[in-house]
Amino acid sequence: MRRKLVLLILAVVNSLIITNFVVAQDKIEGPWLWTIVHNPKGGCGDPATQTDWLKVASNDKFTEGDIATKGITAETSPSFTGKHQWKEGKLAPTGVNNLGEMLKKIGIEKTDQEGAHCAYAIINAFSPKAQARVRMAVGSDDSMKIWLNGKVVYTAAICRGASDYQDVVRIDLKKGNNMLLSKVCDRETKGNAGLWSMFIGFATDLTFNLDPFQVVEVVDIPVESIGKLAEKWATIKN
DSSP, X not given: OHHHXXXXXXXXXXXXXXXXXXXXXXOOXXXXXXXXXXXXXXXXXXXXXXXXXXXHHTTTSOOHHHHHHHOSOTTTGGGSOGGGOOEEEOOOSSOTTHHHHHHHHTTOOXXXXXXXXXXXXXXXXXXXXXXXXXXXXXXXXXXXXXXXXXXXXXXXXXXXXXXXXXXXXXXXEOXXXXXXXXXXXXXXXXXXXXXXXXXXXXXXXXXXXXXXXXXXXXXXXXXXXXXXXHHHHHHHHO
Protein backbone atom coordinates (compact mmCIF):
# COMPACT_ATOMS: atom_id res chain seq x y z
CA MET A 1 0.00 0.00 0.00
CA ARG A 2 2.82 2.37 0.93
CA ARG A 3 4.63 1.60 -2.35
CA LYS A 4 1.50 2.35 -4.38
CA LEU A 5 1.09 5.67 -2.54
CA VAL A 6 4.69 6.66 -3.32
CA LEU A 7 4.23 5.78 -7.01
CA LEU A 8 1.01 7.79 -7.13
CA ILE A 9 2.73 10.83 -5.59
CA LEU A 10 5.61 10.56 -8.06
CA ALA A 11 3.16 10.34 -10.96
CA VAL A 12 1.30 13.45 -9.77
CA VAL A 13 4.55 15.41 -9.29
CA ASN A 14 5.77 14.40 -12.75
CA SER A 15 2.46 15.45 -14.27
CA LEU A 16 2.67 18.84 -12.55
CA ILE A 17 6.24 19.36 -13.81
CA ILE A 18 5.21 18.60 -17.40
CA THR A 19 2.11 20.80 -17.09
CA ASN A 20 4.12 23.75 -15.75
CA PHE A 21 6.70 23.34 -18.51
CA VAL A 22 4.04 23.24 -21.21
CA VAL A 23 2.17 26.27 -19.91
CA ALA A 24 5.32 28.38 -19.45
CA GLN A 25 6.90 27.64 -22.83
CA ASP A 26 6.69 30.42 -25.43
CA LYS A 27 4.75 29.64 -28.58
CA ILE A 28 6.11 30.31 -32.08
CA GLU A 29 4.21 33.27 -33.52
CA GLY A 30 6.18 33.51 -36.75
CA PRO A 31 5.92 34.83 -39.30
CA TRP A 32 5.09 31.49 -40.90
CA LEU A 33 4.24 30.76 -44.54
CA TRP A 34 0.71 29.36 -44.91
CA THR A 35 -1.53 27.60 -47.40
CA ILE A 36 -4.71 25.52 -47.09
CA VAL A 37 -6.12 22.65 -49.14
CA HIS A 38 -9.70 21.44 -49.28
CA ASN A 39 -10.12 18.02 -47.67
CA PRO A 40 -12.96 16.16 -49.43
CA LYS A 41 -12.39 13.13 -47.18
CA GLY A 42 -13.69 15.20 -44.27
CA GLY A 43 -13.04 14.58 -40.62
CA CYS A 44 -9.72 14.61 -38.82
CA GLY A 45 -8.71 10.98 -38.48
CA ASP A 46 -6.22 8.97 -40.53
CA PRO A 47 -7.80 9.59 -44.00
CA ALA A 48 -7.48 13.36 -43.60
CA THR A 49 -4.25 13.50 -41.62
CA GLN A 50 -2.28 10.94 -43.63
CA THR A 51 -3.34 12.08 -47.12
CA ASP A 52 -0.68 14.15 -48.90
CA TRP A 53 -2.65 17.31 -49.67
CA LEU A 54 0.43 19.22 -50.84
CA LYS A 55 0.82 16.65 -53.60
CA VAL A 56 -2.79 17.39 -54.55
CA ALA A 57 -2.27 21.17 -54.38
CA SER A 58 0.87 21.06 -56.56
CA ASN A 59 -0.67 18.72 -59.17
CA ASP A 60 1.61 15.84 -58.15
CA LYS A 61 4.82 17.89 -58.55
CA PHE A 62 5.84 18.01 -54.88
CA THR A 63 4.99 15.89 -51.86
CA GLU A 64 4.76 16.85 -48.19
CA GLY A 65 8.18 15.25 -47.74
CA ASP A 66 9.62 17.39 -50.55
CA ILE A 67 8.35 20.62 -49.03
CA ALA A 68 9.43 19.55 -45.53
CA THR A 69 12.94 19.06 -46.91
CA LYS A 70 13.26 21.80 -49.55
CA GLY A 71 10.88 24.46 -48.23
CA ILE A 72 9.15 27.08 -50.35
CA THR A 73 11.78 28.17 -52.85
CA ALA A 74 12.17 29.31 -56.42
CA GLU A 75 11.93 25.63 -57.36
CA THR A 76 8.82 24.64 -55.39
CA SER A 77 6.79 27.85 -55.11
CA PRO A 78 5.62 28.12 -58.77
CA SER A 79 3.75 24.81 -58.43
CA PHE A 80 1.42 26.28 -55.81
CA THR A 81 -0.70 28.72 -57.79
CA GLY A 82 -4.09 30.37 -57.37
CA LYS A 83 -5.79 29.46 -54.11
CA HIS A 84 -2.79 27.36 -53.05
CA GLN A 85 -0.21 30.15 -53.03
CA TRP A 86 1.75 30.46 -49.78
CA LYS A 87 1.22 33.62 -47.74
CA GLU A 88 3.05 35.09 -44.77
CA GLY A 89 1.25 35.43 -41.45
CA LYS A 90 1.88 35.63 -37.69
CA LEU A 91 -0.04 33.32 -35.38
CA ALA A 92 -1.45 34.56 -32.07
CA PRO A 93 -0.12 32.58 -29.07
CA THR A 94 -3.58 32.25 -27.52
CA GLY A 95 -7.15 31.51 -28.55
CA VAL A 96 -9.33 28.57 -29.57
CA ASN A 97 -9.44 29.79 -33.19
CA ASN A 98 -6.08 31.52 -33.65
CA LEU A 99 -5.35 29.68 -36.92
CA GLY A 100 -8.76 30.37 -38.45
CA GLU A 101 -8.66 34.05 -37.49
CA MET A 102 -5.12 34.50 -38.84
CA LEU A 103 -5.91 32.86 -42.19
CA LYS A 104 -8.90 35.16 -42.67
CA LYS A 105 -6.74 38.17 -41.81
CA ILE A 106 -4.11 37.36 -44.46
CA GLY A 107 -6.73 36.61 -47.09
CA ILE A 108 -6.69 32.82 -47.29
CA GLU A 109 -10.31 31.77 -47.66
CA LYS A 110 -11.77 28.28 -47.50
CA THR A 111 -12.80 26.96 -50.90
CA ASP A 112 -15.79 25.15 -49.39
CA GLN A 113 -17.41 26.93 -46.44
CA GLU A 114 -19.06 23.76 -45.20
CA GLY A 115 -16.18 21.41 -45.94
CA ALA A 116 -13.05 20.34 -44.13
CA HIS A 117 -9.60 21.79 -44.88
CA CYS A 118 -5.99 21.14 -43.93
CA ALA A 119 -3.66 24.05 -43.24
CA TYR A 120 0.10 23.88 -43.77
CA ALA A 121 2.61 26.18 -42.08
CA ILE A 122 6.37 26.30 -42.62
CA ILE A 123 9.09 28.21 -40.81
CA ASN A 124 12.85 28.07 -40.30
CA ALA A 125 14.20 27.46 -36.79
CA PHE A 126 17.81 28.61 -36.53
CA SER A 127 19.85 26.92 -33.79
CA PRO A 128 23.32 28.24 -32.84
CA LYS A 129 24.44 24.66 -32.12
CA ALA A 130 23.38 21.04 -32.54
CA GLN A 131 20.96 20.02 -29.80
CA ALA A 132 19.67 16.54 -28.94
CA ARG A 133 16.33 15.57 -27.37
CA VAL A 134 14.96 19.09 -27.11
CA ARG A 135 11.42 19.34 -25.79
CA MET A 136 8.85 20.46 -28.34
CA ALA A 137 5.36 21.25 -27.05
CA VAL A 138 2.39 21.06 -29.43
CA GLY A 139 -1.36 21.53 -29.49
CA SER A 140 -3.99 21.66 -32.23
CA ASP A 141 -7.63 21.74 -33.23
CA ASP A 142 -8.11 19.30 -34.85
CA SER A 143 -5.55 16.73 -36.05
CA MET A 144 -1.85 17.51 -36.46
CA LYS A 145 1.28 16.27 -38.21
CA ILE A 146 4.76 17.83 -37.92
CA TRP A 147 7.96 17.39 -39.92
CA LEU A 148 11.41 18.59 -38.86
CA ASN A 149 14.10 18.63 -41.55
CA GLY A 150 12.02 16.28 -43.69
CA LYS A 151 11.30 13.73 -40.95
CA VAL A 152 7.90 13.20 -39.32
CA VAL A 153 8.35 13.88 -35.59
CA TYR A 154 4.73 14.04 -34.40
CA THR A 155 1.32 12.79 -35.52
CA ALA A 156 -2.05 13.08 -33.80
CA ALA A 157 -4.75 11.83 -36.18
CA ILE A 158 -7.64 12.68 -33.87
CA CYS A 159 -10.48 15.17 -33.58
CA ARG A 160 -9.92 17.49 -30.64
CA GLY A 161 -10.10 21.08 -29.49
CA ALA A 162 -7.19 23.15 -28.21
CA SER A 163 -6.44 26.53 -26.66
CA ASP A 164 -2.93 25.58 -25.53
CA TYR A 165 -0.32 22.81 -25.60
CA GLN A 166 -1.45 19.20 -25.33
CA ASP A 167 1.64 17.04 -25.89
CA VAL A 168 5.41 17.17 -25.43
CA VAL A 169 7.82 15.29 -27.72
CA ARG A 170 11.61 15.13 -27.97
CA ILE A 171 13.34 16.29 -31.16
CA ASP A 172 16.91 16.77 -32.41
CA LEU A 173 18.06 20.10 -33.85
CA LYS A 174 21.06 20.51 -36.11
CA LYS A 175 23.35 23.53 -36.04
CA GLY A 176 22.02 26.24 -38.34
CA ASN A 177 18.73 26.06 -40.23
CA ASN A 178 16.03 23.57 -39.22
CA MET A 179 12.97 23.39 -41.47
CA LEU A 180 9.70 22.97 -39.56
CA LEU A 181 6.51 22.02 -41.44
CA SER A 182 3.17 21.65 -39.66
CA LYS A 183 -0.19 20.36 -40.90
CA VAL A 184 -3.46 20.91 -39.03
CA CYS A 185 -6.71 19.46 -40.38
CA ASP A 186 -9.98 21.12 -39.39
CA ARG A 187 -13.21 19.19 -39.07
CA GLU A 188 -15.80 21.70 -40.22
CA THR A 189 -19.23 20.25 -40.89
CA LYS A 190 -22.80 21.40 -40.49
CA GLY A 191 -23.45 21.89 -36.79
CA ASN A 192 -19.73 22.05 -35.98
CA ALA A 193 -18.18 25.32 -34.79
CA GLY A 194 -15.18 24.88 -37.08
CA LEU A 195 -12.62 26.17 -34.59
CA TRP A 196 -9.06 25.89 -35.87
CA SER A 197 -5.94 26.33 -33.74
CA MET A 198 -2.22 25.52 -33.64
CA PHE A 199 0.44 25.85 -30.95
CA ILE A 200 4.13 24.88 -31.22
CA GLY A 201 7.08 25.81 -29.02
CA PHE A 202 10.60 24.65 -28.16
CA ALA A 203 12.28 24.49 -24.74
CA THR A 204 15.42 26.20 -26.03
CA ASP A 205 16.39 29.57 -27.48
CA LEU A 206 15.99 29.59 -31.26
CA THR A 207 15.58 32.25 -33.93
CA PHE A 208 12.54 31.83 -36.18
CA ASN A 209 12.52 33.34 -39.67
CA LEU A 210 11.79 32.77 -43.36
CA ASP A 211 15.37 33.38 -44.53
CA PRO A 212 15.87 30.13 -46.52
CA PHE A 213 12.59 30.54 -48.41
CA GLN A 214 12.04 32.34 -51.71
CA VAL A 215 8.41 32.96 -52.48
CA VAL A 216 8.34 33.89 -56.16
CA GLU A 217 6.00 36.68 -57.24
CA VAL A 218 5.52 37.20 -60.98
CA VAL A 219 5.62 40.89 -61.83
CA ASP A 220 4.69 42.05 -65.34
CA ILE A 221 7.13 44.75 -66.51
CA PRO A 222 6.23 46.63 -69.71
CA VAL A 223 8.76 46.34 -72.53
CA GLU A 224 8.99 50.12 -72.68
CA SER A 225 10.07 50.29 -69.03
CA ILE A 226 12.80 47.72 -69.64
CA GLY A 227 14.10 49.79 -72.56
CA LYS A 228 14.14 52.98 -70.50
CA LEU A 229 15.92 51.18 -67.68
CA ALA A 230 18.60 50.00 -70.15
CA GLU A 231 19.03 53.55 -71.46
CA LYS A 232 19.35 54.93 -67.94
CA TRP A 233 21.96 52.29 -67.02
CA ALA A 234 23.93 53.10 -70.20
CA THR A 235 23.91 56.78 -69.26
CA ILE A 236 25.15 56.08 -65.72
CA LYS A 237 27.81 53.71 -67.05
CA ASN A 238 29.12 56.31 -69.50
